[in-house]
Amino acid sequence: MGGTHRSRDVELGGPAAAADAQARLDVIAQDLLDHLPCPSEPCATCTRLVPGTGSATADVVIVGEAPGAAEDRSGVPFVGNAGKLLDRLLEEAGLVRPDVFVTNVVKARPPGNRDPKPDEVAHHWPWLQAQLDVLQPRLLVPLGRHALGRFAPKADRISDVHGRVLERDGRRLFPLYHPAAALHNPGLRETLSADARALGDALRAGA
Secondary structure: OOOOOOOOOOOOHHHHHHHHHHHHHHHHHHHHHHOOOOOOOOOOOOOOOOOEOOOOOOOOOEEEOOOOHHHHOOOOOOHHHHHHHHHHHHHHHHOOHOEEEEEEEOOOHHHHOOOOHHHHHHHHHHHHHHHHHHHOOEEEEEEEEHHHHHHOOOOHHHHHHOOOEEOOEEEEEEOOOOOHHHOOOOHHHHHHHHHHHHHHHHHOOOO
């Protein structure tokens, strides 16, 4: 475990409760996989669906927009270059990947890595909502403007709200720029590192 975080197994009733939460997440993931074949994009065009992975008792849930090419091949979220940068950012926050749950708003890679369309987001939203109902995280970390827009008003621009705690519709958010943005714009790496350290500070402060 990272230095700033511990599992909520004790708070949630010990190993039995953690196992129950994992079983419920497994049911959600299987329900997602069982809905194939699906005629609509991006389900119809992806190689694999990507339900999400991580701790069933995570304090922190990381939410991206949609899988990319590496995730489409593996069925695991954030395993490409953006995922490697995410792992380094988690380390700066005092976390490691097994501490958190990592998923996406849309569970299938859109063709050509285009932005998901509103009807595609709506199609996948029930599975994400079900996951969040199980996890009940202390902090939900949307990565990038598209993921942020699913949880906060469009008036909340990522450039204005990144790196701090927001209260929106009963959820505590901690928006970060998407790691992929820093791969294209190295100038964002310093900002992302500072925001990751701020995330660790927020967790230590009980956010």
